[in-house]
Amino acid sequence: xxxxxxxxxxxxxxxxxxxxxxxxxxxxxxxxxxxxxxxxxxxxxxxxxxxxxxxxxxxxxxxxxxxxxxxxxxxxxxxxxxxxxxxxxxxxxxxxxxxxxxxxxxxxxxxxxxxxxxxxxxxxxxxxxxxxxxxxxxxxxxxxxxxxxxxxxxxxxxxxxxxxxxxxxxxxxxxxxxxxxxxxxxxxxxxxxxxxxxxxxxxxxxxxxxxxxxxxxxxxxxxxxxxxxxxxxxxxxxxxxxxxxxxxxxxxxxxxxxxxxxxxxxxxxxxxxxxxxxxxxxxxxxxxxxxxxxxxxxxxxxxxxxxxxxxxxxxxxxxxxxxxxxxxxxxxxxxxxxxxxxxxxxxxxxxxxxxxxxxxxxxxxxxxxxxxxxxxxxxxxx
Amino acid sequence: xxxxxxxxxxxxxxxxxxxxxxxxxxxxxxxxxxxxxxxxxxxxxxxxxxxxxxxxxxxxxxxxxxxxxxxxxxxxxxxxxxxxxxxxxxxxxxxxxxxxxxxxxxxxxxxxxxxxxxxxxxxxxxxxxxxxxxxxxxxxxxxxxxxxxxxxxxxxxxxxxxxxxxxxxxxxxxxxxxxxxxxxxxxxxxxxxxxxxxxxxxxxxxxxxxxxxxxxxxxxxxxxxxxxxxxxxxxxxxxxxxxxxxxxxxxxxxxxxxxxxxxxxxxxxxxxxxxxxxxxxxxxxxxxxxxxxxxxxxxxxxxxxxxxxxxxxxxxxxxxxxxxxxxxxxxxxxxxxxxxxxxxxxxxxxxxxxxxxxxxxxxxxxxxxxxxxxxxxxxxxxxxxxxxxxxxxxxxxxxxxxxxxxxxxxxxxxxxxx
Numbered sequence: 154x155x156x157x158x159x160x161x162x163x164x165x166x167x168x169x170x171x172x173x174x175x176x177x178x179x180x181x182x183x184x185x186x187x188x189x190x191x192x193x194x195x196x197x198x199x200x201x202x203x204x205x206x207x208x209x210x211x212x213x214x215x216x217x218x219x220x221x222x223x224x225x226x227x228x229x230x231x232x233x234x235x236x237x238x239x240x241x242x243x244x245x246x247x248x249x250x251x252x253x254x255x256x257x258x259x260x261x262x263x264x265x266x267x268x269x270x271x272x273x274x275x276x277x278x279x280x281x282x283x284x285x286x287x288x289x290x291x292x293x294x295x296x297x298x299x300x301x302x303x304x305x306x307x308x309x310x311x312x313x314x315x316x317x318x319x320x321x322x323x324x325x326x327x328x329x330x331x332x333x334x335x336x337x338x339x340x341x342x343x344x345x346x347x348x349x350x351x352x353x354x355x356x357x358x359x360x361x362x363x364x365x366x367x368x369x370x371x372x373x374x375x376x377x378x379x380x381x382x383x384x385x386x387x388x389x390x391x392x393x394x395x396x397x398x399x400x401x402x403x404x405x406x407x408x409x410x411x412x413x414x415x416x417x418x419x420x421x422x423x424x425x426x427x428x429x430x431x432x433x434x435x436x437x438x439x440x441x442x443x444x445x446x447x448x449x450x451x452x453x454x455x456x457x458x459x460x461x462x463x464x465x466x467x468x469x470x471x472x473x474x475x476x477x478x479x480x481x482x483x484x485x486x487x488x489x490x491x492x493x494x495x496x497x498x499x500x501x502x503x504x505x506x507x508x509x510x511x512x513x514x515x516x517x518x519x520x521x522x523x524x525x526x527x528x529x530x531x532x533x534x535x
Numbered sequence: 536x537x538x539x540x541x542x543x544x545x546x547x548x549x550x551x552x553x554x555x556x557x558x559x560x561x562x563x564x565x566x567x568x569x570x571x572x573x574x575x576x577x578x579x580x581x582x583x584x585x586x587x588x589x590x591x592x593x594x595x596x597x598x599x600x601x602x603x604x605x606x607x608x609x610x611x612x613x614x615x616x617x618x619x620x621x622x623x624x625x626x627x628x629x630x631x632x633x634x635x636x637x638x639x640x641x642x643x644x645x646x647x648x649x650x651x652x653x654x655x656x657x658x659x660x661x662x663x664x665x666x667x668x669x670x671x672x673x674x675x676x677x678x679x680x681x682x683x684x685x686x687x688x689x690x691x692x693x694x695x696x697x698x699x700x701x702x703x704x705x706x707x708x709x710x711x712x713x714x715x716x717x718x719x720x721x722x723x724x725x726x727x728x729x730x731x732x733x734x735x736x737x738x739x740x741x742x743x744x745x746x747x748x749x750x751x752x753x754x755x756x757x758x759x760x761x762x763x764x765x766x767x768x769x770x771x772x773x774x775x776x777x778x779x780x781x782x783x784x785x786x787x788x789x790x791x792x793x794x795x796x797x798x799x800x801x802x803x804x805x806x807x808x809x810x811x812x813x814x815x816x817x818x819x820x821x822x823x824x825x826x827x828x829x830x831x832x833x834x835x836x837x838x839x840x841x842x843x844x845x846x847x848x849x850x851x852x853x854x855x856x857x858x859x860x861x862x863x864x865x866x867x868x869x870x871x872x873x874x875x876x877x878x879x880x881x882x883x884x885x886x887x888x889x890x891x892x893x894x895x896x897x898x899x900x901x902x903x904x905x906x907x908x909x910x911x912x913x914x915x916x917x918x919x920x921x922x923x924x925x926x927x928x929x930x931x932x933x934x935x936x937x938x939x940x941x942x943x944x945x946x947x948x949x950x951x952x953x
Contacts, residue, residue, distance in 0.1 A: 343849045343912065450652045450947050457654035457709060460943060462847055462913060464807045465815035465834030467943040469652050 154232075155507065156197065156218050159477035159514075160441040161299070161308070163243065164235035166220040168195060168488060169505040174229050181498045182490050184225045190492050193222045195233065198487035199437055204497045212489065212497060217437060219313045222490070229505075231490075236311045239272040241293025248272065248294065255288035261305045265319040268301070270294045273311060279320025281305040286403050303413055304406075310442065322474075326442040333446040333463050333470060334515070345446070345463060346438045348513065355424050358383070362395040362419035365411040369402030376411035378419075395419060424476065424516035439475050445515055446470035477514035481507035537565075539613075539634065540597035541722065541739040542584035545729075546577045550603050556638075561611065564633035567618070575625040576735030583732050585632050587741025588616040593810035594741075596639060596950045598718035608718045609642035610950065639950055644715050648951040649673075649812065653708035653944030656915075658890030660871040665705040667942035668935050671712055672698045672840020676720035683710040689930060691724075691840055692778040693757030698724040698840045702930045708942055713951075725811035726837045729753040730804070743809055749801035754816055754835055758842050759920070761835060768800035769820065770861055771835075775842060775883065775920040782881050786861035787918060789820075791854030792906055795831065796823025812946045813838045820848075828852055842931075843886070843919035843940050849912060855894070856914035858887060859904030866903045871941065872917075873905060874933040878924030886919040886933045888940050 154167035170179070184191045197218040204212055213219065223233040234242075241247035248270040256263055261281040269275045285304050289297050298309045302319070309319045310326075318325055332346045339349035364377040381390040395414070402410055439445060446461055447454050448470035456471040463470075482488065484506040490498040537543055537550050551565035567578050567585075588597065591613070601607045618632035639645055655667050673680050675690060675697035686703030701712070729737040731751030750768070754761045757776060764770035764786055772784035790797040800821045807815040813836065820831045829851030836845040848856055864885065866873040872888030879885070885903070892908040899906070907914060917940040921933040929935055 343851065450650045450945055451949055455652045455709075457652065460654065460657050462849075462915065465817060465836050465847055466808070466813075466945055467656065467845075467847075467915075468945060469654055469943075 155479045155481045155509075155511070156220070157477065157479045158218070158235060158441050160475075162235075162477075163237040163240075164220070165232070166195060166197075166218065166234070167230065167232040168482065168500065170229035170231075170500065170503045171505050172229060174503040176228075178498065178500070178503060179228050181492070181496075182222065182225070182231065183228075184222075191222060193490060193492040194236075195220045195222055195231065196487075196489040196491055196497075197482060198489075200485055201487035201501050204487075204489055204499050209491065209495050209497055213314055213491070216313045217486075219315070236273070236313065236315050237295065239270060239315070240298065240309075240311065240317075241295035245293055245296075249291045250289070251291065253288050253290045254297075256284075257286050258284035259287065260284060261301065261307060261319070264301045265298065265309070265317070268294050268297045269317050272315075274314075274316045276312070276316035276318040277320070277324075278318070279307075279324035281307050281321060286406065287401070288403075289401070300401075304409070306413070308442070322442065326440075326444070328444060330444040330446045330472065332439045332443075332475075333448060333461065333468075334513075335463060335468075336449045336451075340464065342463060345461070347464065348438070348445075356422060358421050360419060361391075361421055362393050362415060363391055364394045365414045365419060366394060366396045367402060367407040367411040367414075368396065368398045369404060369407045369410070370400045371404035372407055374407035374411055376408060376415055378415055424514060439478065439513065441475050441478050444472055444474050445513075447473050447515060473515040475513060475515055478511065480511040481509050483507060536602045538598070538600040539585070539588060540594060541727070541741050542581065542588070543600075544722070545739050546581045546584075547572055548581060550601060554604075554607065559638045561636045561638055562633065563636075564631065566629040566631050568629040569625065569627070574735070576733040577738075578625055578630055579733035580735060580738040582618040582620065582630050582632070583744070584739065584741045585616050585618045585634065587744065588613040588634055589742075591742040591809075593743070593808055596645070597636075598721040599636070600718045609638065610645050610718060610721075611636035611638055611642060640952065644717075645950045646952070647714050647716065648949050649712040649714070650947040650949070651708075651710050651712060651944055652947075653942050655708070656890050656941045656943040658871065658941065659892040660890060662871050662890070662938075662941050666938055667705065667708065668930065668938040669701075669703045669707045669710075669942050669944065670838075670841065670930070670939045671701045671944075671946065672724060672838075673712070673714045674716055674720045674723035675699050676723065677714040677716040680712065680714035682712045683707050687930075691758065692776065693724040693840075694755075694776050694781070695725075695757045696720070696723040698758075700840050700930065702935070702939070704938070708944065722811055724757045724839050726754075726756045726814035726839050727811075728806055728809055728814050728816060729755070740806065740809060743806040745804070745806055747803055747805075749804045749818060752804050752816065754814060754837050754844075756814075756837050756839055756841065758840065759837065759844060761837070761844055763801055763818075767861065769798040771918075773844065773918055773920075775922060777881070777883070777922055782883060782920070785864075785885055785920075787858055787887075788861050789833070789848060789856065789858050789914075791822060791831070791850070792857055794824070794852060794854040794910065795828050795850065795856075798831070798833070799823055801833075807834065810948065811839060812948045838944075838946060841939065842922065843888075843917045843936050845940065846914075846916045846918065848914040848916075851912065853910035853912050855907045855910050857904055857906035858889075858914075858916050858918070859899070859902050860885070863901055864903040866900045868900060869934070869937065871937055873900060873903065874921065874937075875903065876900075882924045882926075884921040884924045884933060886921060886936055887916065888919070888937050889914070889916040890941065891915065 156166045158164040221238045262278040340347040366375045488500045551563040616634040691698045691700040728740045770788045774781045801818040803819040815836045818833045831850040834847040865876045875884040894906045919936040
């Protein structure tokens, strides 16, 4: 099963070991009533490193992916999720604060700093103007950070070293793309990496709203989109209103929440799924959150406002963002298990390597993984 | 004889000994045999051309023209192609080949679509919007060729035959053109790459696989032809079709003025794109300061119907790159470059252009050179020719050539339903 990384989500991973893996090896990561190996970490490096020759800290610093070890479906199967899991699991489990966290005029940095759980290291917080009068209790850090970021217009990020950074997306991921999705051929150019693959465009208006009505703890407000280009059956502008009823929305903030929803979530959704990515080591060249160039004039994926020299042509690609990435664990990588005491077990010689190509999701998250991706990765994708 | 895309154009390809239709699927096979018209080197080259039919990202639909059976003429989509190379194949046995094609809908006369995507080339030479010239060309034998309103059509001669050239000043940088063309005329004026396949004479290349022949290639479209200089490695020789003959080649050299030094040679040649509407080759270069300085590569792009070659030089290290006439030719500064002051002995005027800020207030007008004012790892330039010189008319005039260069366009040719 491939490693899946997705912006704002925990992602997932699975390591399969060969059937002849010694019992002594798998005993070092057994999840049972005796051993405390659950919640250890899997470490994947782009190439094998002799863990005996470097410190654990060095090995972790070279990791392409670090994941939390959560399940052992079989002796030789290890699965888990990404480090984002420490912000809170999908079922609401995490280091929940049991006393209220409240700020009358909390800045973005104040909120993020306070909400960062002890299991992760607080990194760089890039300031975003504004203050939030809000209180929270018994929510996962991920839920709270999602709310904070939606309010301020920022994002959070957990690096493969377990560091939490937050701020505007450009501060976390940069703005200049390093990859070009160029249909038909990949290649490494002086300034860009080309990824070849099969693009599948996916766009819809299923979440589109013309007006948002917010009902908060002590008030309500609405915001209407400035321009509505779509028309209904009778030729009038569509009227699609969305109600948000949330008691945690403090008085006076309803209008801001409504406007934020229109801007960030009530839009026409557009994404491009890139399957069968054959070129180079994709997970090293692109990470979720970073911008990418996408150039496919035959499918109308162009933007003449952009001009990029690529492979001897002056192209006009569209700027989109990598939202998710799924890549196989292939021969040549290094795979290690780090237990709770920091001991490293090199699993590389016993890994059942995967083959196949990677999948990159660009633009908005796809509403559902395409049939091609399901065929490739099965129901593991949700 | 038969022509499968470009295979069979420069080396005769005998009609297949078997042609089988199964609904829309066609399978054919034949043998490349040695004879008076086909040397062993030609056989190797033709084998490469046939193999280039398969998995060719640049030409998913090809033309088929069969002299003996014109009823088979049309456009097809190759699904497989092979050509065995076995013991004594180049002797008497010959090279058996086969190909499988899908007949596309309306194969005799499908509709082509040219997706043109363009915008003003970003520049530092005060070339403003509204003055770029959009261009697009199709074979003159094409019918129902339609672009968008607001442009003009002229005939443009090429070595293969005439083209129809569409051009528009300050408008229509992006549009979709539609056209039909007889299979026999599909490659008139097409961009093409030739290489010394097997060490023999220049032969058409199909697809992107090609031997590494850094001094054995030619990039052409029937209007302009570029070859590497054998006498002076690292220089380019460029000729233009006047309507009746090729001009004497003009030689140009590239130099990184204050750092890299001259491009002293080409070490490798690869194909980035090889489609009838556009070809791009990449040359890895050696510079005077050697590998210690860093790498540099030169991409040369040519579109169907264009008289200006687009060059893109990229390097690891920055330099103030320049391109000049190897033999001095007095020039006059113009926005974005220079043009020869007087007609040459053949009645034409060369043009050099670039979107980069150039040195001083004018380039070197004695030598005929343009040089970047600041060091950069990227140098975009154009080499063109005003056929007919000072007597030429729009769009052959130098200013239209220059302005077409400043309209950065990509062209993708596909077959669409009518």
